[in-house]
Each structure stands twice: as structure tokens, then as C-alpha cells.
Amino acid sequence: MAAATLLLAVIVFSLLAFFGSSYRVSYLVEGDKKKLNSRLHYYGLFALLCAGLPVSIAYFFWWLLTPFYFEASVVKFLINSLEVSPDENISLLLGQVNTIRDTLLSVDYSNTTELFNQSGTIDYEVMAAIYALANQPFDPETRSFLIQAGYDLWILENKANNTFRIALFFMILCIILLYFFLVKPGFRARYYVENIVLGILIAAAGIAIITTVGIIISMLFETFRFFELHEWKDFFFGYTWAPNFHGDSEMSILPLLFGTFYISIFALFVAVPIGLFSAIYLAEYSSSYTRSIAKPMLEILAGIPTIVYGLFALITFGPFLREFFGDGGAFGVNWMSDARSVATAGTVMGMMLIPFVSSLSDDIINAVPQSLRDGSYGLGATQSETIRLVVIPAALPGIVGAILLAASRAIGETMIVVLGAGAIAKFSGNPLEAMTTITTRIVSQLTGDGDFNSPETLVAFALGLSLFLITLVLNVIALYVVRKYREQYE
Amino acid sequence: MAHETGSLSEATALSRKRRAAEKRYRLYGLVAISIGLLMLVILIGTILSKGLTAFQQTFITLEIELIESKLDKKGNRDINEIKKVSTFGYAPLTKKSFEKLFSAYNLNTALSPKKASKILSKSAASDLRKFVLNDTSVIGKTISFEFLTNSWIDGYLKGRINREDIQNNKNVSTEQLDLVDELVKLGIVEKKFNLSFLLGSDASDMRPEAAGFGVSMVGSFYMMLVVLLLSLPVGVAASIYLEEFAPRNWITDIIEVNISNLAAVPSIVFGILGLAVFINFMHLPQSAPFVGGMVLTLMTLPTIIISTRASLKSVPPSIRDAALGVGASKMQTVFHHVLPLAAPGILTGTIIGLAQALGETAPLLLIGMIGYIATNMPSTLLEGLASPNSAMPAQIYEWAKRSDPAFYERAWGGIIILLVFLITMNTLAVILRRRFERRW
Numbered sequence: 001m002a003a004a005t006l007l008l009a010v011i012v013f014s015l016l017a018f019f020g021s022s023y024r025v026s027y028l029v030e031g032d033k034k035k036l037n038s039r040l041h042y043y044g045l046f047a048l049l050c051a052g053l054p055v056s057i058a059y060f061f062w063w064l065l066t067p068f069y070f071e072a073s074v075v076k077f078l079i080n081s082l083e084v085s086p087d088e089n090i091s092l093l094l095g096q097v098n099t100i101r102d103t104l105l106s107v108d109y110s111n112t113t114e115l116f117n118q119s120g121t122i123d124y125e126v127m128a129a130i131y132a133l134a135n136q137p138f139d140p141e142t143r144s145f146l147i148q149a150g151y152d153l154w155i156l157e158n159k160a161n162n163t164f165r166i167a168l169f170f171m172i173l174c175i176i177l178l179y180f181f182l183v184k185p186g187f188r189a190r191y192y193v194e195n196i197v198l199g200i201l202i203a204a205a206g207i208a209i210i211t212t213v214g215i216i217i218s219m220l221f222e223t224f225r226f227f228e229l230h231e232w233k234d235f236f237f238g239y240t241w242a243p244n245f246h247g248d249s250e251m252s253i254l255p256l257l258f259g260t261f262y263i264s265i266f267a268l269f270v271a272v273p274i275g276l277f278s279a280i281y282l283a284e285y286s287s288s289y290t291r292s293i294a295k296p297m298l299e300i301l302a303g304i305p306t307i308v309y310g311l312f313a314l315i316t317f318g319p320f321l322r323e324f325f326g327d328g329g330a331f332g333v334n335w336m337s338d339a340r341s342v343a344t345a346g347t348v349m350g351m352m353l354i355p356f357v358s359s360l361s362d363d364i365i366n367a368v369p370q371s372l373r374d375g376s377y378g379l380g381a382t383q384s385e386t387i388r389l390v391v392i393p394a395a396l397p398g399i400v401g402a403i404l405l406a407a408s409r410a411i412g413e414t415m416i417v418v419l420g421a422g423a424i425a426k427f428s429g430n431p432l433e434a435m436t437t438i439t440t441r442i443v444s445q446l447t448g449d450g451d452f453n454s455p456e457t458l459v460a461f462a463l464g465l466s467l468f469l470i471t472l473v474l475n476v477i478a479l480y481v482v483r484k485y486r487e488q489y490e
Numbered sequence: 491m492a493h494e495t496g497s498l499s500e501a502t503a504l505s506r507k508r509r510a511a512e513k514r515y516r517l518y519g520l521v522a523i524s525i526g527l528l529m530l531v532i533l534i535g536t537i538l539s540k541g542l543t544a545f546q547q548t549f550i551t552l553e554i555e556l557i558e559s560k561l562d563k564k565g566n567r568d569i570n571e572i573k574k575v576s577t578f579g580y581a582p583l584t585k586k587s588f589e590k591l592f593s594a595y596n597l598n599t600a601l602s603p604k605k606a607s608k609i610l611s612k613s614a615a616s617d618l619r620k621f622v623l624n625d626t627s628v629i630g631k632t633i634s635f636e637f638l639t640n641s642w643i644d645g646y647l648k649g650r651i652n653r654e655d656i657q658n659n660k661n662v663s664t665e666q667l668d669l670v671d672e673l674v675k676l677g678i679v680e681k682k683f684n685l686s687f688l689l690g691s692d693a694s695d696m697r698p699e700a701a702g703f704g705v706s707m708v709g710s711f712y713m714m715l716v717v718l719l720l721s722l723p724v725g726v727a728a729s730i731y732l733e734e735f736a737p738r739n740w741i742t743d744i745i746e747v748n749i750s751n752l753a754a755v756p757s758i759v760f761g762i763l764g765l766a767v768f769i770n771f772m773h774l775p776q777s778a779p780f781v782g783g784m785v786l787t788l789m790t791l792p793t794i795i796i797s798t799r800a801s802l803k804s805v806p807p808s809i810r811d812a813a814l815g816v817g818a819s820k821m822q823t824v825f826h827h828v829l830p831l832a833a834p835g836i837l838t839g840t841i842i843g844l845a846q847a848l849g850e851t852a853p854l855l856l857i858g859m860i861g862y863i864a865t866n867m868p869s870t871l872l873e874g875l876a877s878p879n880s881a882m883p884a885q886i887y888e889w890a891k892r893s894d895p896a897f898y899e900r901a902w903g904g905i906i907i908l909l910v911f912l913i914t915m916n917t918l919a920v921i922l923r924r925r926f927e928r929r930w
């Protein structure tokens with residue numbers, strides 16, 4: 001019984017349950033709806049939820065958890081097998097078995113049953129035929145017990161899944177029949193339906209928590225594996241970043257942190273003055289007409305995808321900078337060898353950050369009570385003096401919050417630095433040199449054909465966790481400051 | 491200055507200084523805004539000036555004689571027989587047609603027909619083969635066929651490549667450019683609107699002229715479908731709980747802090763999560779749009795929850811009180827009255843969230859939606875969701891990484907298409923807001 005059949009059965013049964021039980025209840029009270037506890041459709045809805053929900057939940061957990069059982073059984077088989085020598089890499093063999101299973105899965109079942117012989121074993125020719133059916137290359141060197149294990153795994157999974165689906169099928173049937181005959185007009189259908197719906201709403205809200213927990217657990221797990229393979233002292237206190245896929249890598253986060261902060265600070269030096277003065281002008285000086293045009297225009301900068309900025313840095317702005325600072329450039333200096341540099345990525349990232357600073361600061365400056373300004377004018381201060389000495393100090397916590405949010409955005413920004421910052425990890429103060437960041441290294445370590453058991457790949461998870469924690473701290477502080485400040489004047 | 495006398499309206503040194511400072515301060519603000527707007531203009535200008543040319547492509551129209559003895563040796567028009575003739579069988583035909591072209595127009599060129607035929611795209615022979623296989627009745631006839639020229643010729647006509655640059659270039663020679671100049675005058679070579687950029691699929695490194703954006707647009711479409719179907723119900727359900735039902739206690743506080751933090755987590759972290767959980771742990775296929783869609787869903791959820799909560803909050807309590815007063819339950823109040831009134835706001839937030847997800851690149855890199863040349867249009871819904879594909883931003887990144895500058899033009903062209911989608915979605919959101927926004 002395939003998954004699609006089960007899905008269809010669930011839908012059909014749920015609908016049957018809905019109409020059947022509505023009809024049944026209506027029949028029991030002889031059409032007199034006043035005798036019902038709840039409105040008619042709640043009886044149907046309850047039946048529908050009873051039929052659909054448990055099956056969906058059971059199926060979800062089955063789909064989530066059984067692969068572990070199957071994997072464990074294959075590992076056990078491999079460990080006990082005489083053909084596997086003790087020093088062999090089990091996870092590599094497991095991967096091969098899984099590939100064979102996947103190939104079998106990808107071929108239509110009805111086509112393949114005749115390919116297997118009576119005794120339930122499978123031989124090379126059959127396997128080659130199946131691979132041909134699946135349009136996959138078959139390696140004749142594959143060891144026969146692996147093929148057998150893959151085949152057995154496939155059979156086991158098929159059987160288990162089919163049994164489970166049939167069991168579920170009967171479960172729905174039983175629930176529906178039971179409900180159908182037990183339901184009474186006094187049954188508080190609405191109460192139960194609403195509680196179930198509330199449960200669904202709570203589960204949806206829980207997904208936010210699950211995502212965070214998922215992020216932390218998945219990265220912690222891989223980070224621990226990384227520290228089993230790699231010295232933690234080197235990661236936190238080393239000086240060099242030199243991953244080497246042949247082993248013996250030096251991988252320290254410090255040069256990457258340096259590059260990340262350097263580029264972010266460069267970007268903030270571009271974005272904060274422009275953003276802040278824009279916000280001041282928009283909030284204090286401009287007419288409402290100018291404001292209604294200029295503010296959305298600036299916000300367009302935040303809506304442009306970062307890949308666009310990345311391309312702009314790589315193809316337009318980087319070469320433009322090099323025409324001035326590069327070899328044979330307009331300034332006659334040779335400070336810039338590559339179009340990619342801290343200044344390239346930093347300036348372009350600054351462009352992107354302007355609206356983050358300006359919009360939030362603008363809101364915050366607007367939230368400063370007019371009475372403060374009036375008091376200042378009353379004492380004879382000019383408008384600029386009022387802004388400098390009264391409005392900005394009053395808005396300062398909020399502005400700092402906005403800048404911190406922009407900083408967190410800059411630290412986690414990926415596409416601009418991947419395309420515009422270069423790949424060289426070093427400590428250098430020259431903003432015209434290429435430098436690399438945490439995010440670019442995560443991308444480069446994870447997009448190769450790396451093996452997920454090597455420290456060179458796993459280091460990306462340690463970097464990701466560090467990045468997550470840094471931005472988390474910045475966000476928490478920023479959100480706290482902004483919220484605290486809002487409360488102050490509300 | 492302590493004992494200065496005179497009229498207040500007469501400017502003193504101090505007041506002059508203060509007024510100058512005032513003017514300066516105002517100017518700083520004006521300059522800052524101008525710089526910001528200037529950057530926007532430069533960015534948009536760059537995109538348009540570099541990308542618009544991608545929508546045009548250079549074509550050459552040739553008279554091709556489809557010689558029967560070469561393409562269908564037995565002459566029985568058996569499609570399987572004809573399929574056996576590979577693209578190598580078609581290449582000589584293009585050479586022949588150049589021979590004819592030279593004699594027909596009496597062209598003076600030092601190039602042999604074989605060298606001249608090199609101005610065609612590397613995919614010319616296979617395009618011709620596809621055309622013949624599609625309609626075998628043309629065999630034996632002379633047809634006029636539109637070929638793509640290679641990217642160097644295209645670049646020359648678009649002004650990207652000039653004669654000085656190609657002195658040491660093996661792919662193109664000045665004689666070929668002379669020939670092209672002649673052919674342009676004759677109207678045989680011309681730039682035309684390039685429909686296959688909008689509808690076609692990516693091509694390999696050697697054929698930038700044939701690369702198209704269509705398949706990755708379809709990939710993005712399927713991803714957005716997944717994002718919409720997952721994040722809208724879950725986001726709305728979560729917001730309803732948090733806004734209408736949740737008691738104020740530490741658990742809901744944690745959820746709230748969590749959601750506002752998730753909205754600010756770097757997108758690449760979601761990519762790492764997707765890689766670790768969906769691909770390494772659950773063994774879902776790499777490069778599949780539904781996996782990409784799920785990762786983007788996690789990223790979009792906080793945006794949708796935040797905007798949905800804001801629009802639920804804006805429905806006045808009197809509506810709820812009225813519903814409760816006539817005997818509706820809390821749940822009925824929310825689903826029958828509050829939610830429909832909040833719907834326009836929710837929709838607006840969803841569209842903005844989707845627009846963000848559409849332009850997001852970093853998480854897609856980690857779940858393998860790059861380095862993959864998406865050549866086939868998916869034919870069914872399931873195939874569209876599960877078979878490997880690219881997405882618009884991932885395709886742009888892919889082109890940006892390639893060494894041939896001809897791909898840069900494609901990347902900018904792709905950006906224009908992406909921005910058109912984003913602008914459309916955001917405009918739609920603004921219109922919805924204006925049209926349905928209620929002031930209570």
C-alpha cells in the first residue's frame with residue numbers, strides 16, 4: 001500500500017466521517033437542531049479531526065524515527081558480517097548500502113519483482129539491470145554482501161511501511177465507526193473541536209521554538225564532532241586559517257573574526273553617518289512631501305536582494321576602486337591587487353545598511369516627545385542645537401539599538417562578502433587588501449564535495465555556531481535597548 | 491560679548507555663527523540623503539545599463555541545405571535512423587552554407603568557410619539537429635535557419651568587445667569581425683529579442699550565448715509555492731495563538747523573544763540548519779526546490795508572524811466584545827470576525843515575506859542549489875518539487891562565478907527579471923494595503 005493510497009484513504013474517510021456523523025446526529029434528533037449541544041457541523045468536524053489527526057501525527061513520527069531503526073539494523077549486520085574487516089569504515093559501507101536501497105526505491109516496484117529470483121537473493125546481473133532502469137552507473141566492483149544488504153534493507157522497509165500503513169488504515173476505520181455509533185446529541189462537540197484547534201495553534205507557535213532548538217542542537221552536535229577531531233585551542237587561539245583536505249589543517253576563527261569585524265566596521269562607517277543624518281533630516285527638517293518620497297526610496301535599498309549588491313561589488317565597484325588604487329591607476333599607487341577587498345565589500349555593504357540605520361532612527365527620533373523640543377526652543381536654542389543637544393541624547397539608546405541591529409546584519413551578511421571580499425584570511429590593516437569572513441568560509445567549506453566526517457567540513461558548523469551566538473547577543477542587546485527606550489516615552 | 495547692546499534683529503558675531511552652524515547642519519542632512527539616493531540611482535543605473543543587453547541576442551540567418559544523403563542515408567524517414575546522426579553530421583552543413591553565402595554575395599574574405607562557420611555558437615549544430623528531429627519532412631529541402639552567433643561576436647556587436655582586446659584571443663579573429671561587419675550591412679547578422687533567455691535553461695561554460703533564465707524561474711516558483719503553503723498557515727496559526735489565546739507567562743515570553751530573534755538570525759544560519767537537518771539527517775535530496783522551500787519557510791515565518799500579529803492587534807476589541815456578546819465562543823470570534831478583518835494585513839505581510847524569500851541566496855548555496863546546470867523544464871508538479879533545480883538568485887550567483895564575462899551580462903539580465911518580480915510583489919502589497927486598509 002503506497003503512501004499516496006493512504007493519503008487518499010485518509011481524505012476520503014475524513015470526508016465520509018464529516019458528512020456521515022453530521023447526518024447521523026441530525027437523524028438522532030429528527031432534524032430538531034435545538035436538541036443538539038453544538039451546531040451540526042461541529043459533530044462532523046470532530047469526526048474529521050479524529051480521523052485525520054492521529055494518522056497524520058503517527059505517520060509523521062514514523063517517517064521521522066524509523067530510519068534510525070533501519071540504519072541501526074544495517075550497522076549491526078555490517079559489524080557482524082564476516083566480510084567486513086574490523087578496521088573498515090562502517091559509515092562508508094552504510095552509505096553504499098543506502099545508495100543501493102535508493103536505487104531500488106527509484107525503480108518502479110512492479111517492474112522489478114520479476115528480476116529477483118525465488119530464494120530472495122539478488123545477483124549482479126539483476127542489480128546491473130536495475131541500475132540501468134534507474135539510469136545510474138553500476139560499479140561492478142560492488143561487493144555482493146553490500147548488494148544483499150541493500151536489497152534486504154529495501155525489503156524490510158517495504159514490509160514495515162506496508163504493515164504500518166495497513167494498521168493506520170484500520171485505525172481510521174475503527175475510530176470512525178466507533179464515533180459514528182457512539183455519538184449522541186448531547187455530545188459537546190464544539191468544546192472538543194475548539195480544544196483540538198487550540199492544540200494545533202499551540203503546536204504552530206511551538207515551531208518557532210523548535211527551529212531555534214534545531215539550530216542550536218544541529219550545530220552543537222556537529223561542533224562537538226569537530227572538536228573531537230580538531231584541537232579546540234587551535235580553533236579559538238590559533239593565528240592561521242589554512243584548511244587542508246589532506247589533513248593537518250590549521251583552522252582558527254581569529255583571523256576570520258578579524259576580517260568579519262573589519263568589514264562590518266568599515267560598512268558601519270559608511271552607513272551610520274549617511275543613515276543618521278538622513279534620519280535627522282527626514283524627521284526634523286524635511287516637509288512631509290519630501291519625506292513621503294525620500295523615505296520609501298531609501299528603503300528600496302533594503303529590499304534589493306544581497307546577491308545584487310554582491311554582483312555590484314564584484315563587477316562594478318571593485319574594478320572602479322582599482323582604477324584609482326590599483327596598478328597603473330589614476331593615483332599611481334599599487335595598493336590594490338584584486339578588485340575584491342575590504343573597501344569593496346565594506347562600502348557596498350554600507351549602501352545596503354543605510355536604510356536599516358535611517359528608518360529605525362527616523363522612527364525613534366519621531367518618538368521623542370515634542371515637549372522636549374519646545375522646551376529647548378523656549379530657551380532660545382536653534383533647531384540644530386535642539387537636535388544635537390536634546391533630541392539626539394534623548395533618542396540615543398534607540399539609535400544605538402538601530403546601529404547594533406545594522407551591525408548584526410553586517411556580521412551575518414553573506415553574498416556581498418562571498419563575491420566582494422576575497423578569500424585570504426589574514427591580519428592586515430590595509431582596507432584595499434582582500435580579506436575573508438566567517439560567512440564566506442562557511443560557504444566555501446560546505447559547498448565543496450567535502451566528506452561530512454572530516455574536520456575541514458565540520459569546522460563550518462563551529463563557525464556557524466559562533467556566528468549565531470555573536471549575532472544573537474547583538475540582537476538581544478539591540479532589541480532590549482530599543483524596547484526599553486520605546487517604553488520610556490509611551 | 492557680555493555687554494553687547496543694540497537691536498535683537500541685528501546679527502551679532504555669535505548669532506551669525508549659530509545661524510551658519512544651523513545652515514551647515516541642515517546641509518549635512520541634505521547631503522546624506524542625496525548620497526543615499528545617489529547610491530540607489532547608481533545601483534539601478536548599473537543594473538539597467540549592464541543587464542538590458544541580455545534581452546537581445548545576435549542571430550545569423552543562413553540558408554541551409556539539409557542534404558538527404560547525410561542526414562537520412564536510407565531515405566525512409568525513420569526517426570530512429572535519423573537520430574543516429576550525431577551533431578558531427580550536422581556541422582558540415584553549416585560550413586557548406588557559408589560557402590554558398592560567400593559566392594552568393596561575392597564576399598571578399600580571407601577566411602575559409604570552415605573558419606567562418608566558427609562565428610556560430612557551439613550549440614548551432616545541435617539546434618539544427620533538434621529542429622530536424624522535430625520535423626523530419628524538411629530533410630532534402632533548403633531552409634533558412636536562425637543560428638545563434640557565439641558570445642564573442644555578440645559581445646562585439648553590443649560593444650562589450652573591441653578589436654584591440656582580441657589580438658591574442660584564440661576564439662575570435664579580426665577577419666571574423668570584418669566578415670560580421672559585412673554581414674550586418676547585408677542584414678544577415680542582426681540583434682533580436684532573445685526569447686530563449688526568458689524561457690530557456692542554463693547552458694555549459696562554453697556557450698554563454700545559449701544560457702537562459704527560464705528553468706531557474708520555474709525552480710523559484712516551486713520554492714515560493716512551498717513557502718506560501720507552509721509558512722502562511724503555520725504563521726497565521728502561531729500568531730492567532732500568541733495574540734488571542736496565549737496567557738502572559740514566561741513560556742509565551744520566551745516564544746516572543748525567540749521569534750523576534752529568529753527574524754534577525756543571519757540567513758546563512760538557516761542554510762546550515764537545512765543542511766544539517768534536512769539533508770544530512772533526514773536524507774532529503776539535495777538541490778530539490780521543496781527542501782529549499784522548507785529552509786526559506788523557516789526564514790520567512792518570523793516575518794509573517796510579526797506582521798500577522800500587528801494586523802490582528804489592529805482589529806479593535808469592540809469587534810471581539812460584540813461577537814462574544816451575542817454568544818460566540820472565543821474561537822468563533824477569532825475565526826469568524828477577527829481573522830477576516832485582519833486578512834488584508836496578513837496578506838500584505840505574506841507577500842513582503844515571500845519577496846524577501848525570493849531574493850535570498852545564501853541558504854540555497856548550502857543545500858546545493860548551485861553548481862548544478864538545470865537543463866530540463868520539470869513536467870509535473872512532483873518533478874518540479876523534487877527533482878534538482880536552481881533558483882533565480884542561485885542562478886545569478888552561478889553566472890557571476892563563471893570566468894567568461896559574457897555570463898556577467900546574463901547575471902545582470904537575471905537581476906532585472908528578479909527585480910521586476912520583487913517590484914511587482916511589493917507594489918501588489920502596497921496596493922492591497924491602500925485598498926483594504928481600514929481605519930477604526
